[in-house]
Amino acid sequence: MATIIDGKHYAERLRAEIGRQVVQLREAHLVTPGLAVILVGEDPASQVYVRNKARQAREATMASFEYRLPHGVPQEKLLELIERLNADPAVHGILVQLPLPPQVDAERVINAIRPDKDIDGFHPVNVGSLATGGDGTVPCTPLGCMMLLKHHLGDLSGLRALVLGRSNIVGKPMATLLLRENCTVTIAHSKTVGLDEECRRADILIAAVGRPRMVPGDWIKPGATVIDVGINRIEENGKARLVGDVDFDSAVATAGAITPVPGGVGPMTIACLLLNTLEAACRQHGLPVPAGVMEAAWG
């Protein structure tokens, strides 16, 4: 039986430590980190995430600003709002919830965010920084996955990692982070031939596909560490529920450790968003970025 990696618990501890750092920052330097979240349209799943982000930011005593724009909002209005937030000294982090409706060019919107306020790490400046080993913002979901992996495995050097999915927000930055930790990295996607065999070679399997329970237990190398990023809403026995990209019930018998859905990567994503906002606030005020936050939180 696999060890269940309790992302919810780790995220709670991390948020508590971030909260302590926020209080120190305010007491020592009169700075309150501010997070602005923009949601376009009424996608129910996005509404849940945005609500959770705002609530958890406030719990960490950060300032939270929420902007809800109608589905049909013209691109110019969205760009104007970003310009305003770019210039607002109370806002240190700006997140535009993806996906965006078709009349909006997501690339243009991301490019409009000031790179030092891009707490998602999606701006090309931050993407380039990650690729070349710089210290720009790392995307929240891969950062959260990496924290769980390092805490569980310690040194990742020489391990074979398979990243299933190559999106800009999860798969690609995840692969870059694993490479930085000296893993031997394979990236698989919808055109990959022999996916089951690729998976069976992996000591670390990251699933970020968006297909409910696509990875069965017999694709998993015995003892492997499995990080399930997928968040899929399905209906089962007449009830709505969330499942990952991995078939948890069969995977738990083969894997050495596995993250559940819900309660795995999702809560870590939000905790890392708050961490990125705290760090952005420090940088924007010319203050040192708090070191060892994860160690302080988890011991």
Ligand SMILES: NC(=O)C1=CN([C@@H]2O[C@H](COP(=O)(O)OP(=O)(O)OC[C@H]3O[C@@H](n4cnc5c(N)ncnc54)[C@H](OP(=O)(O)O)[C@@H]3O)[C@@H](O)[C@H]2O)C=CC1
């Ligand atoms: N827990 C969290 O915090 C977060 C969870 N998510 C979840 O993670 C999942 C992935 O998200 P995201 O990266 O944005 O998704 P995308 O849809 O952007 O990317 C999906 C990737 O999976 C690949 N893929 C699709 N079908 C298959 C298949 N049958 N076999 C192999 N590869 C396949 C695609 O390949 P190709 O490139 O060839 O099309 C693509 O690279 C979703 O469930 C999403 O909800 C996302 C962000 C945060």
Ligand SMILES: Nc1nc(=O)c2c([nH]1)NC[C@@H]1CN(c3ccc(C(=O)N[C@@H](CCC(=O)O)C(=O)O)cc3)C=[N+]21
């Ligand atoms: N610009 C941008 N940045 C993102 O980081 C971003 C985005 N857009 N668009 C959508 C995806 C998805 N995402 C999640 C965040 C938290 C949970 C989360 O907290 N999940 C809980 C369950 C929540 C529930 O019940 O729905 C869990 O897994 O336990 C899930 C998914 C961030 N994303």
